[in-house]
Amino acid sequence: MSANVRQMINEPIVLSRGVSPSALFTLFRMSVARLIRGRRSLVLILLFSLPLLTVVIAQMYAPRYDAADAARNVIFLFIPQTLLPLTALIFAAGMIQDEIEEQTLTYLLIRPIPRWLIYVTKLAATVVVTAVFTTVFTTLTYAVCYASDPRLKTEILPWVPLRASAVMIAALTAYVTVFALISVFTRRAVVVGIAYIVAFEGAVANIEFMIRQYTIIYQFRLISLRWLDIQISEWNLNPATAPALSDGVLNLALTIVVCMTIGAIAFSRREFRVKTPEGA
Amino acid sequence: MTNPLADSITDVSAKPDPGAIVEFDGVSKWYGHVIGVNNLNLKIPAGVTGLLGPNGAGKSTLLQLATGQLRPSQGTVKVLGHRAWNNFALNRYIGLCPEQDAFYEWMSGREFINACARLSGLSPRDANDATARVLDAVKMTEHANRPVKGYSKGMRQRTKIAQALVHDPLVLFLDEPLTGTDPVARRDLLDIIHRLGDEGRSILVSSHVLHEVQVVTPHIVLINRGRLVAVGNIRQIRDLIDNHPHRIILKSPEYRALAAKLVVCEDVVGVEIGRKNDTILVETNSPDRFYSRLSSLALSADSPIEEVYSEDDNLEAVFRYLVNS
The missing domain is CATH 3.30.70 (Alpha-Beta Plaits)
Structure with missing residues (x-):
């Protein structure tokens, strides 16, 4: 018997509750590497190529092409309504489920890192990856929209795409926390997530009723209206009566904090079986 | 009729051993209506112990309870005197070689083990040193820079053992470490486990093959259908098995x-x-x-x-x- 073990039997070891930043950084790096590999990124590139393609076709065939209109419709209507939640869903749903399905979660759970911190670190990695995708494609979309417009270099780049990306990233982070939370509770996170996007963020958000204020897309529109001065008739947002910018920011922050906290607690308490017993 | 074997094996309800490394106290674990472990009282002492039982006996459940991955439905599990379930600080002192053949396939063996070392809290320099040390211990240095996805079964098992060892744990749990390996890899892996035992580590190694376990330890725990059947010396069990x-x-x-x-x-x-x-x-x-x-x-x-x-x-x-x- 080794001296260590002998000593430990007589005198129980005192456990240190500290967590190494190096361990968290490694977990973050591994999570990013996992997220950007495989078909997921390819699907996302294809999805984000759709608005670009639409703009190119419009430039070629539309009788009267207006760069500002095109940018507004694509960046503030199409992308946030469909691509942002889909991007968040594709990445966040796999954040934990991939580790479970590929049975690698064990390697994380047996390390001296609290489970809630594993969850939060993986969430942070997911937000960073999706934010980078969104920023790159938003900037690219602006560039394509204003491709033959002299304003591209003087008025648009770099701040207009960056400000638009900032609003999108805020909404995206909220979406990621919602879908990650769903993925802790069900294996069918993608199906539930799509239902949520279609029913809640799609239908409810467009009905002029109080409940729409609980949707993420509404907060995105509100912040876009108040901060970027974007007004789109389809949003049904009256600048005279719409809530203040701080309301939108606060609601998104609240969504993020609440979903992240519930997700982290649920992840801490849940058992993850890697092997089903015979007959189960 | 009395069974001489059962008589010779240590009584499972024997008095608690004060030197127990792992303790199961009235532990049951249910998966819905299926029982994984049934009212288990067991003290595992320091040293090497073989956990033996047929497939579906509850060996993996027992190891997952001991490594804090599963919460007991009833009773308590302690390792080194501390509650096992969801106790992240305890993980500094324990290592697990899981049964599942799962890896981050895109990594090389060295990257994987190094990542596990870093996840265990080692600094970058210490992680590099520890990675080199365990790769050498499991004879994988030569193949360490190849992607894991190209490894043979034996190489994958060695890599799994290496990740369990890289943070120099006091207690090691090995879940079916020899499954599916070729005879040469099997012999090497048994040598490694034997050597780790000689170094003074406490190891709980599970298997459904008695002849694998007897090479590394004479002390075994027998379980079947979630119940503890016996604890004792392997010799008596082996004699009986050889009659079949x-x-x-x-x-x-x-x-x-x-x-x-x-x-x-x-x-x-x-x-x-x-x-x-x-x-x-x-x-x-x-x-x-x-x-x-x-x-x-x-x-x-x-x-x-x-x-x-x-x-x-x-x-x-x-x-x-x-x-x-």
Whole structure:
């Protein structure tokens, strides 16, 4: 018997509750590497190529092409309504489920890192990856929209795409926390997530009723209206009566904090079986 | 009728050992209506212990309870005197080689082990040193920079053991570490486990093959259907098992040549071609002699052996015998 073990039997070891930043950084790096590999990124590139393609076709065939209109419709209507939640869903749903399905979660759970911190670190990695995708494609979309417009270099780049990306990233982070939370509770996170996007963020958000204020897309529109001065008739947002910018920011922050906290607690308490017993 | 074997094995309800490394106190674990572990009282002392039981006996459940991955439905599990369930700080002192053949496949062996070292809280420099040390210990230095996805089963098992060792844990849990390995890898892995035991580590190694466990420790824990059957010395169990013909499955591309070589051996009582064409089912009444011959057979060019499995029907029969008596 080794001296260590002998000593430990007589005198129980005192456990240190500290967590190494190096361990968290490694977990973050591994999570990013996992997220950007495989078909997921390819699907996302294809999805984000759709608005670009639409703009190119419009430039070629539309009788009267207006760069500002095109940018507004694509960046503030199409992308946030469909691509942002889909991007968040594709990445966040796999954040934990991939580790479970590929049975690698064990390697994380047996390390001296609290489970809630594993969850939060993986969430942070997911937000960073999706934010980078969104920023790159938003900037690219602006560039394509204003491709033959002299304003591209003087008025648009770099701040207009960056400000638009900032609003999108805020909404995206909220979406990621919602879908990650769903993925802790069900294996069918993608199906539930799509239902949520279609029913809640799609239908409810467009009905002029109080409940729409609980949707993420509404907060995105509100912040876009108040901060970027974007007004789109389809949003049904009256600048005279719409809530203040701080309301939108606060609601998104609240969504993020609440979903992240519930997700982290649920992840801490849940058992993850890697092997089903015979007959189960 | 009394069973001399059962009489000779330590009483499972014996007084608690104050030197227990792992303690199960009235532990049950249910998966819905299926029971994984049933009212288990067990103290595992320092040193190497074999956890033996047929497939579905509850070995993996027991190890997952001990490593804090599963919460007991009833009772308490303690490792090194601390609650095991969800106790992240305890993970500094324990290592687990899981049963599942899962990896971050895009990584090289070195990257994977280094990442595990860093996840365990080692600084970058210490992680590099520890990675080099364990790669050397499991004889994987030469292959360390290749992607894990190209590894053979034996190399993957070595890599899994290396990640369990990289943070120098006090207690090591090895879940079926020899499953599906070829005889040469099997011998090497047993040497590694033996050496780790000699170094003074406490190891709980699970297997459904008695002959694997007896090489590394005489102290075994027998479980079946979630219940503790016996704790004690391996010799008595082995004697009983040897009374039953032992069935072993060998996988080889030259299975006919291999069968021809085996059929003339005195201890081999039967050879059948398996349902899959590259396997043969061998029955032997002397497993010790048979296993000792396997390594040399595996190395011969005309009858290479890719994998060895032992059917646990015989072990199941022994368990039934023990439980019924």
